[in-house]
Amino acid sequence: MDADVIVVGAGLAGLVAAHELTSRGRRVALVDQEGPADLGGQAYWSFGGLFMVDSPEQRRLGIKDSFDLAWNDWRGSARFDRLEDEDSWAVRWARAYVEFAAGEKRSWLQSHGITLLPTVGWAERGDLRADGHGNSVPRFHIAWGTGTGVVEPFVRYAEQAARDGLLTFHHRHRVDELVIENGAARGVRGTLLAPDDTPRGVASNREETGTFELTAQAVIVATGGIGANQDAVRRHWPARLGTPPATMVTGVPAYVDGRMLDISAKAGVRLVNRDRMWHYTEGVRNWNPIWPGHGIRILAGPSSVWLDALGRRLPDPCLPGYDTLSTLRYLRTTDDLVEHDHSWFVLTRKIVEKEFALSGSEQNPDITAKDRRAVLRDRLFGKGAPGPVRDFLRHGADFVIADTLERLVEKMNALTDRPLLDAAEVRRQIEARDLQLANPYGKDAQIQGIRNARRYLGDRLGRVAAPHRILDPAAGPLIGVKLHILTRKTLGGIQTDLDSRALGADGQVIDGLYAAGEVAGFGGGGVHGYNALEGTFLGGCLFSGRAAGRHAARQTA
Ligand SMILES: Cc1cc2nc3c(=O)[nH]c(=O)nc-3n(C[C@H](O)[C@H](O)[C@H](O)COP(=O)(O)OP(=O)(O)OC[C@H]3O[C@@H](n4cnc5c(N)ncnc54)[C@H](O)[C@@H]3O)c2cc1C
Known part of the structure; x- marks a missing residue:
């Protein structure tokens, strides 16, 4: 035997599993199609958002959270509806995961040296229903060091275990x-x-030089999702989300190719919920791309006006930062929109300065470098947009800036094959929206949402601009952003039990086979059900990788 356990995939899930094994004295073969530069996989590039429930960070900001509230939110988002079959393990994983997020997660992270920023973000504000999708309260904790900082200790452990011969x-x-x-x-x-x-993240060559075979008592599959394989994304695109876009930007490196899912199925492994995916509607083309088709997701605050490709304001809950898949469904199922693959944000300088954040470790160099002084200086007390946002305003192919709405619409129209926007109609809707600001109450759901968000200290201080008229010249210039669908996460995958043991086509455990991380739908073959609450993916890798490593260590004792 070449090792006690083979771990396939050196991303976060695989590295966590490897650590659980080597710290118990097991010998591990860590196999990856990429070279040492890519150790850590997607987690290295990630923003480092971590879903946590009733944390000290939340409490310090006055947020009252609880397991019950979070579990209600999770169920309302997941809408598990295949309980006898494909969701049978997913729902048990979901409950265990929310318990982890409300309990041990924070101290476990701390035991690995992973600490959190004092602010807590409010991602996926939801579909406006108490029992529907979304976070009732802010839960998006950001790791110091972003995702790079989350994966760093596990890379270090693997390198040390290699030196120790394990x-x-x-x-x-x-x-x-x-x-x-x-x-x-x-x-x-x-x-x-x-x-x-090639440097980290850049697509590497696929020149074949030979073959190999490795044997062990157990195998852990931790090979990520399908996000870089647009053909696979289109193949599994569910009818409920309409037709897949002809053009998308890619939110993950090329090695997130999904091959291992079909390879696993061929070996008799059970794949479930392949129609569930988590792609974003606020993608922009990276002016400085690393991987093919590289797109960046804008993490928008709630104030930008969101227009469809024909210039109509999106209906609620399709509001910035509210409900990812409702927005995707709306854009892909509305009759006269399906031939267009984009939508628009229209906003002001004031909004971009306070509300625009970009997902990814390289887009947040201050947090990635754990530079506390720079974070305070630039984000809390700084004037102007953060440097990476300024770079997009300057160089991004999807950004236009103008002093008047008519000039802005002209520039937006220049970014499509033919002009699709009518400046007068855009003006009419924005003026109607602006009129709603006269009172601290009113009938516009988005304005109500902005006011609601600003009742939360974290949003008021650092994330949500004071309500103002979009057409107020003092808030300008105006900015238009062309938004693309950005591929990212795979919510279904290999079905596993609570020990991350993979099931076969007959629903029985395959002895010695495990799956963890995105390839396992982050646990159970689909812990998120249909919708995610955000910041749950890294945590899903940690939780399922840990379970796989611990059980495999027991099995190979
Ligand atoms: C820009 C960005 C921002 C993100 N932000 C967040 C966030 O804030 N919060 C959050 O929770 N999540 C976030 N995510 C998602 C999260 O980072 C990923 O879902 C997670 O890291 C996936 O980890 P993994 O170990 O399952 O797979 P991966 O990181 O994809 O690793 C899989 C590894 O397997 C290897 N592999 C694949 N197939 C084979 C094969 N056949 N043979 C050998 N090796 C193979 C690959 O080369 C790769 O190294 C973000 C992701 C990105 C890209």
Whole structure:
């Protein structure tokens, strides 16, 4: 045997599993199709948002959260409806995960040196129903160091275990086959890829130089989702979300190719909920791309006016930062919109300065570098938009700026094949919206939402601009942003039990086979159900990777 356990995938889930194993003295073969530069996978690039419930950070900001409230929100978002079958383990994972987020998660993170910013963000504000989708309260905690800081200790542990002779890195080893004999996992076979010294995140070569086979008592599959494989995204696109867009931007590196899902199915592993995905509607083309088709997600505060491709304001709950999939569904199922793949934000300088954040570790260099002084200086007391946002305003192909609405619409129209927006109609709607600001109450749901958000200290201080007229020249200039659909997360995958043991097509555990992280739908084959509450993906990798590593260590004792 080449190791006690083979871990396929050196992203966050695989690294956490590897740590659980090596810290219990097991020998691990860590196999990845990429080279050492990409250790840590997507987590390295991630923003580091972590869903947590009733934390000291929340309490300090006056947020009253509880397991009951969070579990109500989770169920309202997930809407599990395949309980006898595909959701049977997912719903148990969901409950266990919310318990983890309300309990041990924070101290466990701390035990690995991962700490949190004092602010708590309010992601996925929801669909405006008490029993519907969304977070009733802010829960999006950000790790110091962003996702880079979350994955860093686990990279360090793997490197130390390699020095101690407990872990062997098998870089540039692409797994093509799971070896399952007599109902038990025995190893993997695959292709050796030529060495490649491209920097982290850049697509590497696929030149094949040979084959390999590794054997062990157990195999943990932790190979991520399908987000970089737009063909697969379109193939699994569910009818309820209409037709997939002809053009999308890609929110993940090229190695998030989803191959391992089909390879697992071929080996008799049970895949479930493949129609559930989590793609964003606020993607912009990266002016400085790292991977092919690289898009960045805008994490928008609630104030931008959101227009469809034909210049009509989106109906609630399709508001910035509220309800990702309702917005996606609206854009992809409205008859006269489906031929267009974009929508628009119209906003002011004041809004961009206070409300625009960009997802990704490289877009938040101050937090990634754990530079507390820079965070305070630029985000809380700073004037103007953060540097990376300014770069997009200056260089981003999807950003236009103008002093008047008519000039702005002219520039927006220049970004489509033919002019689709009527300046007079855009003006009419924005003026109607602006009239709603005369009183501290009114009938516009978005303005009500802005006022509601500002009752939360964290939003008022750092995230939500004071309500103002979009057409107030003092708030200008005006900004238009062309938004694309951005591929990101896979919510379904390999069905697993609560120990991350993979199930076979017959619904029975396959001895010695585990799945963790995104490839397992972050646990159980779909812990999120249909909708995510955000910041739940990194945590899902930690929780399911930990479960896989712990059980595999017991099994190989
Ligand atoms: C820009 C960005 C921002 C994000 N922000 C957040 C956030 O704020 N909060 C949050 O919770 N989540 C966030 N996420 C999502 C989160 O980072 C990912 O879902 C998570 O890191 C996935 O980890 P993983 O270990 O499951 O898979 P991955 O990180 O994708 O790792 C899988 C590894 O498996 C390897 N692999 C795949 N197939 C094979 C094969 N056949 N043979 C060998 N190796 C293979 C790949 O090369 C890769 O290294 C973000 C993601 C991105 C890209």
